[in-house]
Amino acid sequence: MEALQLKDLYKIYKEGDIETVALRGASMTVQPGEFVAITGRSGAGKSTLLNIIGGLSLPSAGRVMINGSDIAKMSEGERTTFRRQHIGVVYQADNLIPFLTALENVMLSMQLNGQSNCKSAAQVLLAEIGLKERANHRPGMLSGGERQRVAIAVALANHPSLLLADELTGELDTATADRMMDLLGGLNSDHHLTLIVVTHNKSVAARANRQIYIMDGKLTESTVSARSNDR
Template sequence: MNTSIPTLTIQDVFKIYKEGDVETVALRGATLTVERGAFVAIQGRSGSGKSTLMNLIGGLAVPSAGRIIINDTDLLRLNEGQRAMFRRQHIGIVFQAENLIPFLTASENVALPMTLEGHHNAYRRAKSLLIEVGLGERLHHRPNQLSGGERQRVAIAVALANEPDLLLADELTGELDSATSDSIMALLKRLNVERGLTLIVVTHNPSVAVRAERQVHISDGQLREEMVVAYA
């Protein structure tokens, strides 16, 4: 793994939500560096700020203070349209709710973002990605014809369509049984190793977090503890 240049740098990030006179501090001075090709788990309970942090890293929201730098690009210096373009070019995101279009097949869901970007070989590449995530026999199945684990694999293929430098996974195993969850995490680990893909997984589940080479614990909006682990 090439660790000379960080994929992600988070510097003293705050996120404050305001509703009338009420302020809710979701993040309090969060700081983190993720090296290129790393596999990091951000672990915390519901309400700890982990999904807020994921949205900020993905450029889906902006911090109230601090900096988020991906590949030397400071997201706070980009306007909303520029952030969306940067996200399409460099970041893949997989949510717990797969966000698949129900009337499209697996291959059509994967091909759609590439088609919108003008790629002429979108369907050929979609097939290749679905084979890579273990769904070569499910190309023409719609989401309601797939299991929960299979839908997550399609969502991962969609997230890989733009050849991202950084893949974000937000509680994607939360609704899956333990065996299916293990298979999804094994797939993500393989993608991390074989592609050299920088991977950040947000989870409340210690058995998911232990798959990562680094665990970061978030509590009350602060990154409090980090440790290196070895998963056998």
């Protein structure tokens, strides 16, 4: 079964009289365990696409199937539960809760999914991600790279089969970005985690099995030769 199937997606934002067509007929299929990089200019529709895949926003038209389930057909409650069980999302700006520690942020994600033994599981996850010593710090006391890692731990808290990351490495220095991608690449190859990453970083995109370019709300799959022509 496909990890993800998008068919003819449209997303039209309406603000008063102004309509913005952010996606116009976007289609793609992703198999379990694939690592897909999505690139494209600012305003091309990358975040819109990721938010729809993540069930955070609904398409104006088209179909979104995740692990064989049509998430647009679910009730809001069903979609929330489905999302917690199957999908992890790391946003462009981290969405950690400022008054909770790193550990509590990860535990909350587990608790919301009805998991017991959250504390020890969250400690293990933070240790794996290299944040054992920072577990009791609040986001405001952490560096940008550390906050991103906590956000990844939150996204992985319920062992999703699909991880979505929106310009994860955008604000990180190269060494930290590399470490972050090593971590995700390891989960992808060792645990068959399906990865869809929006990035404008060429070295991040080069790690992916597939590269999808988005322009004016349409997707094209770029081949290696098309990529080298780009440079």
